[in-house]
Amino acid sequence: MNEANKKVDVFQAIADPTRRDVLQLLAIKQRSIAEISSHYDMSRTAIVKHLNVLTEAGLVNGQKLGREKVYYLKPEPLGEVKQWLDYYEQFWNNKLSKLKFLVENED
Amino acid sequence: MNEANKKVDVFQAIADPTRRDVLQLLAIKQRSIAEISSHYDMSRTAIVKHLNVLTEAGLVNGQKLGREKVYYLKPEPLGEVKQWLDYYEQFWNNKLSKLKFLVENED
DNA sequence: TTGACATAACACCTTTTGGTTATATATAAT
DNA sequence: ATTATATATAACCAAAAGGTGTTATGTCAA
Known part of the structure; x- marks a missing residue:
């Protein structure tokens, strides 16, 4: 929850092109995991891992909405x-x- | 020489804390490999590897000067x-x- | 309540990263 | 010419990154 327990450096989080691309997608609007992964060739599992890295860096956050999990950008x-x-x-x-x-x- | 043969993404190059620290050292002044590695606990070989990554990203360049190799910052x-x-x-x-x-x- | 769907949780594999040591080569100094 | 110094290179290793597929769980809707 806190900013203090960032496990992943923001520099490391944005080092991966896919993660930068996901940030771009979320900059436009918030999206569910399914919607995000529909943009890529790789598996949903892989996308979730990237989302976890971004979350640990504090760059995105996911909120459960019904049975979906909707991610949104946190640019701070x-x-x-x-x-x-x-x-x-x-x-x-x-x-x-x-x-x-x-x-x-x-x- | 050319911008085209960058093998390493600049985002990836700055993802590592040691490499960012080396950039900081070179921002102050140009330094030889020996001088750079004297700032760290790790082996000189390890530092050379980091310098190679930075070089491939176009962020530094090394010039042989006598028996030393002097690296300098290329911030572009x-x-x-x-x-x-x-x-x-x-x-x-x-x-x-x-x-x-x-x-x-x-x- | 059953079926479909969205996400989570695993187990597993391969490649890359970040480091080591050892050895070789080139230059400078004595 | 010999020796010390600075860098280069090669072989090796452990751990993490980045990917896969399978299975389990929770939620909505008919």
């Missing part, structure tokens, strides 16, 4: 990735983003 | 991560940007 943990990424922004884009980084971190 | 592939992340920002950043606005304008 992506903030950690964004924060990590912001540090490196100073190194690649243009001088503008470098300036932006410096200004936003000047204290 | 992180742009792909940022781009991916930007899409999801709309889902959570509403609260955050409001808060950011409040904090930045509280004078």
Whole structure:
């Protein structure tokens, strides 16, 4: 339940292309396991495992609704990735983003 | 050399905490393999493997300098991560940007 | 209450990951 | 030329990841 017992790092959760794709599906709307797995060639069991990883990373949550389990996106943990990424922004884009980084971190 | 022969996805490359830590080290300055591995308990061979993964993702590059091989950061592939992340920002950043606005304008 | 359906729980297999040690090669210093 | 240092490479191993299929359980609907 708590944010504290994340067993899976969010970086690891988004490392898999299928999981990123599932996130994309759930970004549009919430979906049942059956509906999600209908988009892929792999077995429903495999999709459930991916959903479990995403759940442990706090990126999705599943709610039982009747006899279905409906998953929805929880994007908050992506903030950690964004924060990590912001540090490196100073190194690649243009001088503008470098300036932006410096200004936003000047204290 | 080419962007085309990336064998490793950048998302996968940054999934490992050790590799993220190595990136951090190289962000400060370029370093030889020996210097990098001196920061860790694991063997130099293990570090070299991580460096190979990072290299295949295009995130670092190593240049032979005398008998040393000096690695340096190549942050460009992180742009792909940022781009991916930007899409999801709309889902959570509403609260955050409001808060950011409040904090930045509280004078 | 029976049948169909959605999900859960297993058991199992293969590949990849992340690490080890040992040995070889190239360069620098004495 | 010899020795010490830095890296490269190969063989090996354990554990985790990612997939499969089968069976069990719970829920809805006729």
